[in-house]
Amino acid sequence: MNAAATQFGLRASVAAIVGVAVSGCDGVQSALSFDGSDAARITVLTIVMVVAATAIFLLVMTVLAFALWGSASARKRLASPSVVFAGGVVFPCVVLSALLGYGFAVMRTSTHGEPGALELSVVGEQWWWRVQYPDGRGGTFETANELVVPVGRPVRIALTTADVLHSFWVPAYAGKLDMVPGRTNYLTLTASSPGLVRGQCAEYCGGAHALMSLFVRALPPAEFATWREREAADAERAETGRQRRGATLFAGAGCGGCHTIRGTAANGLIGPDLTHLGSRHSLAAATLPNNAAAIARWIAHNETIKPGNLMPEYRVFSDADLHALADYLFALK
Amino acid sequence: MNYERYMPTLRQAVAVSSVTLLALFLGVALTVVVGLYSVAASAGHFGIVEAFLELALARSVSLHARAEPPSGLAHDRDRITLGAAHFDGACSSCHGAPGRRVNPLHKAMLPPPPHLSASDVLDQWQVRELFWILKHGIKYTGMPAWPNLERDDEVWTLVAFLQNVQVMEPAEYRRLRLGNAAEPSPLLDGDPEFRTVGAIATACTSCHDNGRARPPSELTPSLAGQSATYLADALHAYADGTRASGIMEPVAAVLDDAEIALLAEHFSGLEPIAPVAPRQQALWEQGRRIATTGLPEADVPACLSCHDAHALETFPRLSGQNARYLRTQLALWRDGGRRNTAAGRIMAVIAQRLDADASAAVSHYFEQHRLADPPRGPDA
Numbered sequence: 001m002n003a004a005a006t007q008f009g010l011r012a013s014v015a016a017i018v019g020v021a022v023s024g025c026d027g028v029q030s031a032l033s034f035d036g037s038d039a040a041r042i043t044v045l046t047i048v049m050v051v052a053a054t055a056i057f058l059l060v061m062t063v064l065a066f067a068l069w070g071s072a073s074a075r076k077r078l079a080s081p082s083v084v085f086a087g088g089v090v091f092p093c094v095v096l097s098a099l100l101g102y103g104f105a106v107m108r109t110s111t112h113g114e115p116g117a118l119e120l121s122v123v124g125e126q127w128w129w130r131v132q133y134p135d136g137r138g139g140t141f142e143t144a145n146e147l148v149v150p151v152g153r154p155v156r157i158a159l160t161t162a163d164v165l166h167s168f169w170v171p172a173y174a175g176k177l178d179m180v181p182g183r184t185n186y187l188t189l190t191a192s193s194p195g196l197v198r199g200q201c202a203e204y205c206g207g208a209h210a211l212m213s214l215f216v217r218a219l220p221p222a223e224f225a226t227w228r229e230r231e232a233a234d235a236e237r238a239e240t241g242r243q244r245r246g247a248t249l250f251a252g253a254g255c256g257g258c259h260t261i262r263g264t265a266a267n268g269l270i271g272p273d274l275t276h277l278g279s280r281h282s283l284a285a286a287t288l289p290n291n292a293a294a295i296a297r298w299i300a301h302n303e304t305i306k307p308g309n310l311m312p313e314y315r316v317f318s319d320a321d322l323h324a325l326a327d328y329l330f331a332l333k
Numbered sequence: 334m335n336y337e338r339y340m341p342t343l344r345q346a347v348a349v350s351s352v353t354l355l356a357l358f359l360g361v362a363l364t365v366v367v368g369l370y371s372v373a374a375s376a377g378h379f380g381i382v383e384a385f386l387e388l389a390l391a392r393s394v395s396l397h398a399r400a401e402p403p404s405g406l407a408h409d410r411d412r413i414t415l416g417a418a419h420f421d422g423a424c425s426s427c428h429g430a431p432g433r434r435v436n437p438l439h440k441a442m443l444p445p446p447p448h449l450s451a452s453d454v455l456d457q458w459q460v461r462e463l464f465w466i467l468k469h470g471i472k473y474t475g476m477p478a479w480p481n482l483e484r485d486d487e488v489w490t491l492v493a494f495l496q497n498v499q500v501m502e503p504a505e506y507r508r509l510r511l512g513n514a515a516e517p518s519p520l521l522d523g524d525p526e527f528r529t530v531g532a533i534a535t536a537c538t539s540c541h542d543n544g545r546a547r548p549p550s551e552l553t554p555s556l557a558g559q560s561a562t563y564l565a566d567a568l569h570a571y572a573d574g575t576r577a578s579g580i581m582e583p584v585a586a587v588l589d590d591a592e593i594a595l596l597a598e599h600f601s602g603l604e605p606i607a608p609v610a611p612r613q614q615a616l617w618e619q620g621r622r623i624a625t626t627g628l629p630e631a632d633v634p635a636c637l638s639c640h641d642a643h644a645l646e647t648f649p650r651l652s653g654q655n656a657r658y659l660r661t662q663l664a665l666w667r668d669g670g671r672r673n674t675a676a677g678r679i680m681a682v683i684a685q686r687l688d689a690d691a692s693a694a695v696s697h698y699f700e701q702h703r704l705a706d707p708p709r710g711p712d713a
Contacts, residue, residue, distance in 0.1 A: 252645040257627060257638025270632050310632050312682035315675035316647045 028198040029171055038189050039174035045106045052099065117156040117188060124166030124179040124201065127208040127309060128272050128285045135232035142260070143231060144272030146280045147216040150224035151191050159185040164206065170199030170216050178203055191218035198286065207308040213286035234263025235275045235332050246328025249321055253314060261332065271311060278333040296326035374443035390471065398465035403489060406460070407496040411657060414550040416494030417509035418540045419580050427475070432503025442475050450498045463492050480579040483670050486661055487579050490552065512539035512549040519544040520599050530595045533588070537596070544603035551657040558605030562646035564597035566676070575673040608653040608701040620698025623691060633686045636695055642704045647676055651699040659696035663687060
């Protein structure tokens with residue numbers, strides 16, 4: 001291969017790699033399009049780290065160039081013990097200590113919380129999120145796989161896990177924190193504008209780890225209060241004939257042994273709460289869109305959607321019955 | 334002595350060997366192709382062939398039989414009872430029984446099936462070897478393998494019976510093989526529709542319950558008052574082999590759809606048997622906890638969420654069911670079986686999370702459990 005072709009090949013590869021990498025910089029799960037004061041602080045920290053690292057990298061490359069191609073006297077000076085000690089021990093210690101201190105200062109607010117924060121709890125399960133909210137009247141209610149937060153108010157999340165290590169990560173609001181068995185970690189985030197962003201589990205937790213994500217909706221305070229009121233209330237009653245048939249099937253098939261629909265006899269705690277399933281943005285921890293057909297598909301074929309998940313496949317229903325059940329669940333808004 | 338001149342050269346040795354082998358091969362081939370060799374069962378084997386086959390049988394079974402029998406096998410009344418009933422239907426025609434002869438049809442087979450209780454053929458086999466023969470059958474004979482190789486537990490019931498058959502009185506055998514079929518089932522007297530399956534339903538009660546008495550063996554499930562949909566589904570699954578049972582598959586395969594529907598309706602309409610009183614308080618208490626609240630820490634829902642009076646008709650009622658039967662089924666799921674039907678696959682996920690202790694507890698609980706409301710009949 002001649003020199004020109006090699007050069008072209010190199011440039012094309014670099015362009016391709018950079019292009020692919022940068023394509024992840026947009027969208028609901030972007031770590032670069034931040035929102036919220038914590039995210040802003042952490043983004044500044046990120047930029048400082050990147051700039052410092054780049055500068056150090058260029059310095060080291062320059063020294064390396066001198067070491068390879070410099071004059072004999074330059075090389076001799078570089079090899080002297082004082083230069084090695086200053087550049088190899090003193091410089092890293094000082095710089096890294098400074099960066100470490102700066103990092104701690106940034107993270108301190110995130111873990112210790114702020115006054116007036118909304119206190120939530122998120123429990124990592126294999127492979128979904130159990131979310132508990134205060135209902136504004138002294139009690140709590142449970143939902144799953146989706147977070148709704150008020151704009152402008154700090155939200156302090158208590159992170160625990162029911163089984164193995166998970167990690168809660170919503171890139172747009174910054175902060176990624178592990179959920180460790182036997183321990184409660186706290187993360188504070190604040191949304192500064194309304195919108196929908198996506199997060200996911202960032203610590204390998206078993207086969208379906210890649211399919212354990214969540215959406216976070218930020219609502220203005222008044223809308224948030226309305227949402228919370230609705231979410232804390234019991235489930236809507238089935239209206240149409242098909243929905244009533246679905247409700248009967250739900251009880252008959254024993255779904256209430258694992259799932260809860262508040263306001264009915266279903267009070268199982270093993271699987272996600274379904275009281276307001278129809279109002280969520282997605283299903284199965286952001287694996288499926290939320291519609292009746294997807295619900296039906298999950299009930300009968302969840303092993304093909306999320307292999308290894310803990311729910312059995314229910315293929316004991318006729319087509320009509322399965323769709324009645326899905327209609328009932330989708331109508332739980 | 335100079336022996337070298339008597340030794341053949343290599344070329345000579347090869348030539349003579351090849352010609353001899355070729356001649357032998359052609360001789361045998363010609364005999365078979367022309368048809369000179371007689372395959373008549375009536376003619377019997379040459380003595381030397383017979384001895385060779387018997388030696389091969391004894392040695393092969395001895396080497397391959399490795400399974401150890403469960404403890405207390407020879408005195409297990411439930412296993413002996415179930416084994417006797419199955420033996421009567423599946424084996425006695427060829428092998429005779431206490432007080433009954435081998436059917437002359439089968440005496441003319443080669444090798445002829447031995448009369449197991451009147452001869453001492455059983456003495457030559459160890460228990461593990463009997464298990465192997467029953468499970469795998471014997472080549473070049475009419476002895477079939479167990480219809481489904483997943484059910485070792487069923488094969489042991491027949492081994493338990495065989496361990497007792499040589500000393501069994503004909504009256505005792507007759508009692509065991511008839512079970513509850515000594516009297517016909519209650520529903521047969523009234524409804525003309527049910528009378529068409531009368532003989533079959535009575536035969537079922539040699540192993541199962543008949544609306545008045547419990548099943549003779551605790552390994553057999555009670556059918557009285559069970560969901561008709563579940564019973565029909567089970568018979569269909571046995572008939573096409575999706576549910577494994579060497580005992581039930583042959584029974585169900587000869588039934589047509591109409592007979593299955595009538596039988597399911599018949600047994601569903603019988604009064605459920607009265608549950609037994611709880612015997613072990615601690616075990617019952619553990620079973621009650623799992624049945625009513627589940628084991629959330631092991632992702633096990635409450636059994637009654639799917640198995641109560643208001644459940645889908647596809648799911649069976651468990652109340653009053655024999656604990657030994659329930660334990661066997663839960664063990665089948667734990668061992669990877671019962672996964673070929675839609676309902677079986679649901680329970681497989683749950684049963685995998687119940688260990689042997691939890692299975693024993695819930696089985697014991699349901700044996701004495703009575704549903705709050707009676708199960709609905711097929712036209713409710």
